[in-house]
Amino acid sequence: MAKVTIDGRVIEVPDGITILQAARMIGPEVAPPTMCYHSKLKTSGGYCRTCLVEVTKSSEKDPRPMPKLVASCRTDVMDGMEVGNLSSPKVIEARKSVVEFLLLNHPLDCPICDQAGECHLQDLSYEHGSSKTRTDFERRTFEKISIGEKIQLHMTRCILCYRCVKVAEQITDGRVHGVINRGDHSEISTYIEQAIDNDFSGNMIDVCPVGALTDKTFRFKSRVWFTKPVLAHRNCEKCSGNVNLWFKGDEVLRVTGRKDQWGEVEEFICNTCRYDKKATSDWTVEGPSPVNRHSVISANHYEVFTKPTEFKLNDVKPLSIQEGDKS
């Protein structure tokens, strides 16, 4: 067991887990944001640097602070460790700069992006970013490419989190895509535009934190906040069959994996469930999906019946009264 203090909150956790996991056990108020880490994918994390934290005391044995900020998703806890997340000005500054770096080349095309409303980068920049940009250079752009029948790759929006590469490596039969080129020319691509075709490729869409990989059967059908997520399951030979159905009216617009509190997929689903079962009759519906009340999706999830406060003219006081000439 290791005793860890994060932002002044103490928790006892088993050895061998990371600072990020310990912070998530305490709760969302101290958990650092993540873009590239995904709990279900091994060796993910460490790339985006949004989860950087300051370790002010390494352990009981070695109380020295760590010289640099560390990636909490890839640093194991030690007994007696003291960590500063939001309580550390250094961390807040570093996170702000990571957001700035990520947005340098990310197109601000949210109004036409299918991911808007469930985009991790939107949330991140809203919570930790600054409201102004300091660059007027042209952004880096790529041609859109179609990787397979059902997946659209919009590389311009990619933040190179490597999650989709890990999905292909760990849960599909053979990886045919990866990162090519170097530095800020790096791009996710397939070898000579090969199609990605296997039963679990659709999960790449679910793990993509931004709108770089989108579902062609859902593209431009609706804004996500006009659809209502519903938990459902079916007997499937390939996967668990536990999914989220996204309804607009009576129509199922898309099927995705279920996501946990941190926006990470709980169970990966197969392409049959994702693309081919779009009738309500294919599914056993369990009930509405839990949606974080801060999410834009919840705004439309249930009708809001609150009366507008009544407005009385008499309550209005003039801001200032000019003393006129009374004579």
Place this chain on the structure above:
Amino acid sequence: MGKKILLAHDHVPGIQGYEVYRQNGGYASVEKAVKSMSAEALVEEVKKSGLRGRGGAGFPTGNKWNFLAKPEGVARYLVCNADESEPGTFKDRYLMSRIPHILVEGMITSSFALGVNTAYIYIRGEYYYIVSILEKAIEEAYANGWLGKNILGSGYNLDLYLHVGAGAYICGEETALLESLEGKRGNPRIKPPFPAIAGLYGCPTVVNNVETLAAVPFIVNNGGEAYAQIGIGKSAGTKLISASGHINKPGVYEIEMGITVEDFIYSDEYCGGILNGKKLKAVVAGGSSVPILPADKILTTPSGEKRLMSYESLADGGFASGTMLGSGGFIVMDETTSIVENLFTFARFYHHESCGQCSPCREGTAWMEKILHKMIDGHGTIEDVDLLWEIQAKIEGNTICPLGDAAAWPVASAIRHFRSEFEEYVRNPNSIKVVRHYDSTQNLVNA
């Protein structure tokens, strides 16, 4: 003349070949080590010698060897980092092309000390002409029984392989080098685990620079004490310095640590003074990534003493007024050099070589290059100078590997020491070709 260890026989004709090298005392260290010394005793000698990593970081080699995990039944590896790509550094190239056997000998002795049966030399792809030189040396070593099975009848086996990189600066970072050696994309790994625990193919691995390994034969032959007595304080031994820029005699020099920087630049034994009798403006002392220092700061330490060519003396004053010995890439700039244009060259290099894994380096290096490009084109503003300063501060320390730091330090130091030149550059983009020289107080001298 200073003491020479690595280049002691550089002048001997035919030293590149096995016969001449052997006649000049070559491979004596292997004989001594394999026949009369234990692995532990060898590591102890290297520890005593105070030898430090010559690739740039200056980490004590003995300690590094001591950290190597030695689990039962698991292979261990020694990898020689010959991916020398730091701009301004060309010492390993010289050493390998002139005396290839000294590296092979150093690797055999070191492998024996570490209990390694398979060793690799990872050489930079651009050094294609050295590949054949090294391959020939390795072949000769095999033919004469220094490599292979049962070396000198001791029962010790060692295989040495040469692996050619494909031309990426990032593969000089030790974990990226290991990835590349495994046949993967050369991306740095996230540490921990360090290579001493899980390196090549997940096995404990030591990665050492060419020059470090080449110094091992001397230590074994003469004892660690003898090596420790050369040099000054904790900077033991000799160092190869690649001198370039505006000097009369550019080239690779083996210096005994502790000579003064002034001596090194102006004495006829070494650089021989500034080209055409011009004034010294600035020096990058250890390869492009270490902080650049203006003339007065490189020649004297903050306490007013003469600065020496040693790890400690060059770092005296921290980054505010010091720099690092680094890999020994000594770039001298005279008064006609534009710091802004020079910095643009460096920034372009780091942008081009960033691997693209982590966001601060991937986006930050590109951003810095774009801003500097804008300045060179004459569209810069004063705010851009401040922005550059902020960007480098945001990259430094926040990345997976040291490339982020290496990209940030030149920018930081150039602005720290030559801010007025940047301001002049953005204010008067047309006059920059004429007005360039500032003294250390940042006043214009030759307006």
